[in-house]
Every structure is written in structure tokens, then in C-alpha cells.
Amino acid sequence: MYDIVIIGAGVTGCSVARELSRYKAKVCVVEKCEDVCCGTSKANSAIVHAGYDAAAGSLMAKLNVEGNRLMGSLSEELDFSFRRNGSLVVCMSEADMPGLNRLYQNGLENGVERLRILSQEELRAMEPNISPDAVAALYAPTGGIVCPFGLTIALAENAYTNGVEFKFDTEVSGLSPTAGGWSIETNRGRIETKYAVNAAGVYADVFHNMVSAKKIHITPRRGDYCLLDKSTGGFVEKTIFQLPGRYGKGVLVSPTVHGNLIVGPTAIDIEDREGTNTTAGGINELIGKAGATVRNLPIRQVITSFAGLRAHEDGHEFIIGEAEDAPRFIDCAGIESPGLSSAPAIGIMVGNLLRDRLRLGPNPDFSGKRKGVLNPKTLSKEEHTKLIQEHPAYGNIICRCENVTEGEILDAIHRPLGAKSLDGVKRRIRAGMGRCQAGFCSPRTLEILARELNLPQGEITKCGGASRLIVGTIKDRV
Amino acid sequence: MTNYDIVIIGGGPAGLAAAVSAYDAGTRSILILERDTQLGGILNQCIHNGFGLHTFHEELTGPEYADRFVRQVLDREIVYKLSTMVMDISGQKIVTAMNREDGLFEIQAKSIILAMGCRERSRGALNIPGYRPAGIYSAGTAQRLVNMEGFMPGRRVVILGSGDIGLIMARRMTLEGAKVLVVAELMPYSGGLKRNIVQCLNDFDIPLKLSHTVVDIEGKERVSGITLAEVDSGCKPIPGTEEHYDCDTLLLSCGLIPENELSREMGVSLNPVTNGPVVNESLETNIPGVFAAGNVLHVHDLVDFVSEEAAAAGRNASAYVSEGGFEAARHEVPIVCEGGPRYTVPGTIDPAHMPDRLTVRFRVGSVIKNHFVSVYFGDKQVLHRKRPVMAPGEMEELYLSKKMFDERPGLDKITIRIEEA
Numbered sequence: 001m002y003d004i005v006i007i008g009a010g011v012t013g014c015s016v017a018r019e020l021s022r023y024k025a026k027v028c029v030v031e032k033c034e035d036v037c038c039g040t041s042k043a044n045s046a047i048v049h050a051g052y053d054a055a056a057g058s059l060m061a062k063l064n065v066e067g068n069r070l071m072g073s074l075s076e077e078l079d080f081s082f083r084r085n086g087s088l089v090v091c092m093s094e095a096d097m098p099g100l101n102r103l104y105q106n107g108l109e110n111g112v113e114r115l116r117i118l119s120q121e122e123l124r125a126m127e128p129n130i131s132p133d134a135v136a137a138l139y140a141p142t143g144g145i146v147c148p149f150g151l152t153i154a155l156a157e158n159a160y161t162n163g164v165e166f167k168f169d170t171e172v173s174g175l176s177p178t179a180g181g182w183s184i185e186t187n188r189g190r191i192e193t194k195y196a197v198n199a200a201g202v203y204a205d206v207f208h209n210m211v212s213a214k215k216i217h218i219t220p221r222r223g224d225y226c227l228l229d230k231s232t233g234g235f236v237e238k239t240i241f242q243l244p245g246r247y248g249k250g251v252l253v254s255p256t257v258h259g260n261l262i263v264g265p266t267a268i269d270i271e272d273r274e275g276t277n278t279t280a281g282g283i284n285e286l287i288g289k290a291g292a293t294v295r296n297l298p299i300r301q302v303i304t305s306f307a308g309l310r311a312h313e314d315g316h317e318f319i320i321g322e323a324e325d326a327p328r329f330i331d332c333a334g335i336e337s338p339g340l341s342s343a344p345a346i347g348i349m350v351g352n353l354l355r356d357r358l359r360l361g362p363n364p365d366f367s368g369k370r371k372g373v374l375n376p377k378t379l380s381k382e383e384h385t386k387l388i389q390e391h392p393a394y395g396n397i398i399c400r401c402e403n404v405t406e407g408e409i410l411d412a413i414h415r416p417l418g419a420k421s422l423d424g425v426k427r428r429i430r431a432g433m434g435r436c437q438a439g440f441c442s443p444r445t446l447e448i449l450a451r452e453l454n455l456p457q458g459e460i461t462k463c464g465g466a467s468r469l470i471v472g473t474i475k476d477r478v
Numbered sequence: 479m480t481n482y483d484i485v486i487i488g489g490g491p492a493g494l495a496a497a498v499s500a501y502d503a504g505t506r507s508i509l510i511l512e513r514d515t516q517l518g519g520i521l522n523q524c525i526h527n528g529f530g531l532h533t534f535h536e537e538l539t540g541p542e543y544a545d546r547f548v549r550q551v552l553d554r555e556i557v558y559k560l561s562t563m564v565m566d567i568s569g570q571k572i573v574t575a576m577n578r579e580d581g582l583f584e585i586q587a588k589s590i591i592l593a594m595g596c597r598e599r600s601r602g603a604l605n606i607p608g609y610r611p612a613g614i615y616s617a618g619t620a621q622r623l624v625n626m627e628g629f630m631p632g633r634r635v636v637i638l639g640s641g642d643i644g645l646i647m648a649r650r651m652t653l654e655g656a657k658v659l660v661v662a663e664l665m666p667y668s669g670g671l672k673r674n675i676v677q678c679l680n681d682f683d684i685p686l687k688l689s690h691t692v693v694d695i696e697g698k699e700r701v702s703g704i705t706l707a708e709v710d711s712g713c714k715p716i717p718g719t720e721e722h723y724d725c726d727t728l729l730l731s732c733g734l735i736p737e738n739e740l741s742r743e744m745g746v747s748l749n750p751v752t753n754g755p756v757v758n759e760s761l762e763t764n765i766p767g768v769f770a771a772g773n774v775l776h777v778h779d780l781v782d783f784v785s786e787e788a789a790a791a792g793r794n795a796s797a798y799v800s801e802g803g804f805e806a807a808r809h810e811v812p813i814v815c816e817g818g819p820r821y822t823v824p825g826t827i828d829p830a831h832m833p834d835r836l837t838v839r840f841r842v843g844s845v846i847k848n849h850f851v852s853v854y855f856g857d858k859q860v861l862h863r864k865r866p867v868m869a870p871g872e873m874e875e876l877y878l879s880k881k882m883f884d885e886r887p888g889l890d891k892i893t894i895r896i897e898e899a
Contacts, residue, residue, distance in 0.1 A: 395579070395581055436600060463699070471633055472629070474654045
């Protein structure tokens with residue numbers, strides 16, 4: 001019997017898990033995929049929003065601003081990439097200026113610090129590549145960019161080392177109330193728990209509606225993105241949003257913490273909760289819109305395109321807390337943008353709620369510090385040389401585009417909740433995320449994974465399940 | 479820091495040929511840096527034959543062709559380092575590299591030959607819509623898995639792009655027991671050599687669909703199918719022409735991109751058409767003493783021409799070292815393209831520095847039939863040659879002699895023009 005079972009190992013589930021690991025409790029995260037960060041958390045804008053956007057007084061606004069404030073210290077404690085690069089909401093027409101001012105006022109009400117409206121001249125001086133048609137912008141210095149995998153994986157690793165269990169490839173199919181809580185039915189048997197936390201992303205309405213008569217409805221809202229080569233990473237310094245206005249909603253253009261440029265997203269409502277396929281229409285729409293706020297966007301430098309799903313709840317508000325008619329079932333539903341930004345605050349909110357309900361005492365062994373994968377590029381030349389002398393694998397480059405060494409791949413595989421697949425390695429240390437998109441390194445990473453996990457290469461997958469990379473040996477059917 | 483006269487970045491066909499010719503031209507202090515575990519580059523995975531017809535007048539496999547050059551390097555005791563990644567090259571020709579044994583190390587070179595080769599255009603760069611499951615490989619990655627590792631990347635295969643590696647892999651996968659359903663090509667002509675269309679597709683009854691592209695990739699974990707559609711003259715898919723194929727694999731052979739990240743960072747000027755360095759008649763870049771050859775300079779069809787080009791770069795680098803640098807004031811005559819050629823290598827010629835016979839290579843941008851290739855020195859036609867067919871998939875070459883230049887001192891422009899009779 002667990003005290004708490006969290007359904008979903010996305011950024012929300014992992015943040016709740018990490019908060020709960022502060023307390024003496026038996027906690028388990030169940031995840032239908034083979035790794036953490038496999039759904040909405042892995043495919044989004046990777047933005048830490050300042051918090052001017054959400055409606056004043058909403059839970060979304062409160063948690064966004066709190067999450068943003070927490071992100072800096074959290075990135076230091078948990079060693080993931082985060083940068084407060086600032087964001088700009090660009091107004092493309094004088095007629096839309098009232099909208100920009102409303103956004104500014106909303107931001108002030110939400111408690112966003114240091115917000116101000118920039119004149120056209122100030123804007124140009126700040127971002128030389130901004131469109132000459134831009135008339136003004138709302139500048140939020142607290143806006144930031146984050147590695148969404150880095151954040152989620154760091155939270156999960158820290159939760160795990162502090163005692164939280166993780167069950168992967170475990171899909172929940174039903175929940176039934178018991179005398180003391182919930183019996184959760186999965187493809188790997190039943191799990192009994194006192195409390196259940198629903199952090200199931202685009203599936204959160206499915207689980208909520210299993211236990212509650214007060215139905216909620218989530219629409220998977222697809223966003224297509226293009227990621228551009230690192231040679232374009234300096235194209236803009238800040239995250240550039242377009243003020244929704246007479247020229248439509250627009251898409252953002254932003255540097256990433258890794259030095260690429262990201263462009264997106266579209267917003268296309270779909271029905272398939274696994275419908276992360278890009279479409280020609282989506283990509284064309286994106287490319288059409290992307291150039292509006294900046295000039296000469298180097299869109300031909302695209303190295304990959306992808307799509308992610310936002311868990312859009314009809315009321316466009318986070319639904320966090322105990323379901324009214326389902327005691328001990330705690331929802332974290334409708335966590336769409338700014339969900340990534342809010343994750344640290346959501347974790348604390350749900351953690352505190354459960355601490356009080358279950359009267360949890362502190363975990364005496366809790367350590368909130370986590371060290372990420374050692375990145376040799378951050379070392380001095382002397383330290384780097386010493387590292388290779390001690391661990392020659394750090395002298396062996398596997399991913400040429402991102403200069404990722406065998407040493408980093410070994411670390412990614414063998415650390416707590418380590419990588420089991422090519423995508424698992426990629427999300428932890430970027431091998432295969434560069435301009436050749438794993439053309440050169442995938443056979444070598446495959447070989448290392450098989451060797452280290454002691455599996456035949458035919459068993460190694462791209463992303464778990466049936467995503468095997470090779471299907472046999474040559475001439476085996478000739 | 480160690481010192482070498484010539485440091486060659488890359489131990490594939492270009493790097494090997496450059497090293498041998500630089501040695502034979504008199505330079506002894508030569509270092510080859512190779513990132514893979516053996517010399518020979520991509521030739522090692524090209525186990526089909528057809529290499530070496532021009533160089534050795536016989537048909538060799540890729541590994542055999544590489545071996546001919548590796549032996550020459552070994553015979554000359556030219557120094558090379560394997561599994562060594564070059565991390566940075568400074569404008570002052572300091573090469574920073576890394577491997578397991580030496581860690582991070584620096585080498586001061588007098589001259590550098592860029593011979594890093596090229597990479598394949600990825601699915602991402604092509605913006606192909608659909609899911610991102612396992613089973614999508616560039617043709618070269620599949621070639622490595624099949625020919626070097628002995629693995630089958632899939633059983634039912636669709637190939638997008640009719641580049642040579644894709645054509646070769648259509649045959650290879652078939653011989654290894656896979657079913658290759660179709661090769662689709664976006665353009666109305668093939669991107670590969672005619673002989674590969676015949677020997678790799680026609681001989682195995684594999685259909686080639688020109689003016690077609692992939693408009694959807696299905697399968698959430700492993701590829702389960704793809705949709706092809708015909709494209710119009712603007713390469714846009716035509717609605718209603720979609721055809722579905724059940725398959726587990728999509729191979730991509732949609733073009734090669736010279737790997738010039740190191741070159742760009744050190745300040746080498748690149749030609750936006752080739753994505754390779756801008757070079758003069760000596761195959762020297764804008765940085766004195768830095769030369770480029772092979773697929774890093776412009777993507778070739780035949781390795782024989784890579785070797786020939788790289789040998790020239792090696793000789794020129796050797797001359798640069800022995801002369802203590804080329805003199806600064808030079809008379810560079812630009813080559814201008816008209817009526818079809820997209821670029822030329824070299825882009826400029828200094829008559830004082832050219833060899834007795836200089837090869838100029840170029841590619842056309844579309845299929846051109848029954849036209850003439852003419853060369854004009856100023857307004858004067860100096861070369862006029864009929865070409866029944868020219869295609870983007872086949873590199874063209876022509877030769878200019880030093881004598882032609884000697885007869886026209888003060889020349890300020892060379893034009894290569896494709897024209898009707």
C-alpha cells in the first residue's frame with residue numbers, strides 16, 4: 001500500500017514527486033512510457049513565462065509567477081539549464097496598442113516584476129533583427145528559457161534518489177475506490193494507494209472522469225515547431241512573442257538554452273491524444289507566420305520539426321486539488337501553457353496539500369541537491385585533460401554535431417533512472433540532437449546502449465515499446 | 479604544442495590522396511587527423527564495386543579503393559591519428575583536437591587541408607510531415623548498419639531521393655532480403671548517376687517515381703506506412719495523387735551537405751551554392767595556407783575525382799610550405815557562370831599559380847540536352863564543346879591550359895556559358 005501514487009511522469013508528476021520526497025511517505029510514480037518526459041513535457045516551447053498572460057486572479061497566473069520566481073534557485077539546486085533571457089511581446093500595429101497596454105496592466109496585477117513597454121527605438125536597439133513594422137513591445141526581463149527535458153529529468157532523479165519509486169511501461173486502465181483510498185488497475189497488476197495524483201497530461205480528463213461525476217474535458221491542442229541550426233542561435237537574444245491582434249496570434253521566435261533557435265507553435269485542436277504528427281499544413285502555417293515579428297528569419301536552417309500536445313481544458317484554467325466527489329483523488333489537470341513555467345509551484349502546492357492531509361513528517365534523508373551529467377565543455381582545459389586521463393571515454397566523441405562523448409553517454413545510461421533508449425540518451429545529453437539528427441551517431445549509441453544494458457542490439461529501441469531500431473541481421477530471411 | 483607542416487583534417491579519400499601527394503611533392507611533416515576508428519572514411523561502408531575506373535582503370539570496391547591509398551600512406555610512414563576529433567581550428571592554424579589517449583591537444587600547422595567530407599540531409603531538414611518513429615534512416619546510416627554491422631534496419635522499404643547512396647541501398651537492401659517498394663524523387667530527374675539507375679533499380683524491377691515526395695509518415699513507435707504524392711512544377715504535392723505504402727522503413731537520400739562547421743568557425747568564406755569553401759586555382763580558401771578538397775569543397779559523384787582534386791590540394795599545400803607562403807599580391811581572374819552552371823570550382827584563377835592543365839568542375843541546375851559548353855576569356859571564345867546531356871546528378875568538368883592564359887595577359891573575366899549551337 002502506497003501513501004501516494006502519481007499517474008504520469010511528465011514535468012508536473014515529477015515536480016509533485018520531488019516535493020513529496022521531502023516527507024516520510026511511500027510514493028510511486030506510474031508512467032505508461034519507458035522514460036520520464038515522454039509526452040507534453042518533451043515537446044513545447046521550452047519557455048519560462050514571466051506571467052503577464054494568464055487572467056489576473058486565476059490559479060494559472062498565481063502559479064506561473066511563483067514558478068517563474070522559483071526556477072532560478074531550482075536550476076541551481078538540480079543542475080539543469082535555465083536562462084533568464086527576457087521576453088518581448090511585440091506589437092505590430094498602432095491599432096493594437098491598447099491590447100499591449102492591457103497585457104501590461106494584467107502583468108502588473110499578476111505581480112510580474114520589472115515589466116515595461118518599450119518604444120520602437122528601444123526595441124530595435126535591444127533586438128536588431130526585429131521587424132521594422134514592430135511599433136512597440138512589452139518587455140519582461142523575468143521571462144526565461146529552460147531545457148524541458150533537463151528540468152523534468154532532474155526533478156525525477158532527485159525524487160528517485162530521495163526514495164520515490166518509478167514504474168515505467170505501466171499504463172493505468174482503471175481506478176476504483178477502496179476503504180482507505182484507491183485501487184489502481186494497470187497492465188502490470190493492481191496498485192493500492194491512499195491517495196492518487198492525476199498528472200496525466202492530455203489523459204487527465206480520462207482519469208478524472210473515471211472517478212468523478214463532475215466531468216472535465218481536455219482537448220489535445222497540437223503545436224508544430226521548427227528547430228533551427230545552432231548557427232542561428234544568436235538571431236535573437238530574447239524570446240519574441242507576437243501580440244495577438246489584427247494580424248492573428250502569431251508564433252514565437254526564441255533562442256533555446258542549447259543555442260538553437262525555436263519557432264512555433266501552431267494551435268490545432270485534434271482528437272487523437274497521441275497525435276504528435278506534424279502536418280504539411282501545420283508546418284506551412286508556421287513558416288508563414290514565423291517571419292512576422294523579425295526580419296530575414298533563417299528558416300532554411302531548420303534541422304528538425306516536431307509537434308507537441310497541450311492539455312487544453314475547456315475552462316482554460318489549471319484544475320489542481322481534490323476532486324469534489326472523489327475523496328483522495330488529487331487532480332493536476334488542464335496543465336497547458338504556462339504549465340512548464342508553473343511546474344515548481346504546482347509541485348509545492350500539491351506537496352503541501354498531501355503533507356497536511358496525510359500528516360507527513362520530514363524525510364530525514366532528503367537531499368535537495370542533484371548533480372547533472374558532467375558536461376566536459378564546461379571544464380577548464382586542465383580539468384578537461386585530467387578528466388580524459390582518468391576516464392578516457394570522455395576523450396571519445398560519439399555525437400559529432402553536439403560533441404557528445406562516450407563518457408557522457410555512459411553517465412546518462414548508468415545514473416539514477418538512466419536512459420534505456422536512443423531518445424532517452426538524446427534527451428539527457430543531446431547526442432543525436434544536432435544538425436545531422438543522429439545520422440552518424442545512432443549506430444554507435446545503439447552499440448553502447450546494448451553493451452551497457454547487456455542486451456542484444458535488436459532489443460534497443462528509439463523510444464521504448466515497439467520502436468526497435470533494427471529488425472534482424474543481414475540475409476536472415478534470404 | 480606540437481608542430482607539423484601540413485595538418486589534414488579527415489582521413490577519407492580526400493585526406494589520404496592529399497597526404498600522399500603532399501609527401502611526394504617533398505613535404506615530410508604531415509599529420510592526418512581522422513575521427514573514425516580507421517582510415518578510408520565512408521569508402522569503408524561502400525562495399526559495392528565501381529570505384530577506381532578513372533584512377534586505377536579497374537573496378538574496385540570502396541574498401542579496396544581506400545586500401546590502395548592507405549597503403550601509400552603507410553609506405554610513406556605518414557603520421558595519422560584515429561578516433562580523433564578536431565574541436566577547433568584557429569585562424570592562426572592552431573588545431574585543437576581530442577582523443578582517448580592524448581586527451582585535448584594542440585597542433586600548430588603551417589598549412590591545413592580541409593578534407594572533412596559531407597553529411598546527409600536529414601528528415602528534419604527536409605520538413606517531411608508525419609510522426610517520428612523508429613525506422614527512418616538516412617541511406618548512409620542504413621548502409622553502415624547493413625555493411626559494417628551486419629544489421630537489417632527494416633524489411634519493407636520506401637526510399638525518398640534518388641541520390642547515389644539511395645540507389646545503391648535499394649539494391650543492397652534487396653540483396654539482403656528486404657523488399658524495396660519504390661524510390662521516389664522530388665525532382666523530374668534523378669539525382670544519381672545513370673549507371674546506378676540501371677544497375678540498382680531497373681535490374682531489380684524497383685520502380686522510380688520522379689516528381690514524387692513523401693507527404694506523411696505513419697507509425698507511432700515504428701514506421702508502419704508512408705504516403706507518397708506527385709508534385710507540381712513548384713515541387714508542391716498535388717492533392718488527389720496520394721498513394722499509400724505499407725512499410726516499416728523509410729530511407730532518405732536527399733542530398734549531401736559539406737561538413738564545414740570547423741571551416742566557418744575559423745573564418746573560411748563559404749559559397750552558398752556548394753556550402754563549401756570559396757577557393758582559387760590552388761584550391762586555397764580565403765585564409766592563406768588553408769586548402770580544401772573533396773566533398774567538403776563540393777559534393778562529387780565519383781571518388782576518383784575526389785582523389786584527383788585532393789592530390790592537387792596536397793601538391794599546392796606542399797608548395798605553400800616550401801615557398802614559405804604564396805606572395806600576397808595576386809591577379810585573380812573570376813569565373814562567371816551563364817546559362818546553366820550553378821557554380822565552378824575553382825571560383826577564381828591566378829594564371830601565375832595555375833598548373834599547366836587546370837580542371838574546372840561545375841554542375842548544372844537542370845537537365846540540359848544538346849547544348850554547348852563554351853568558355854570565354856573576356857569576349858573571346860576559347861573553348862566550345864557539344865554536350866548531348868547534362869544533368870544536376872552528373873558533375874561536369876573542363877580543362878584550361880596555362881598556354882591559353884599566356885596568350886591573353888591582363889585577362890579580367892572568364893565566362894562559362896551553356897549555349898545553343
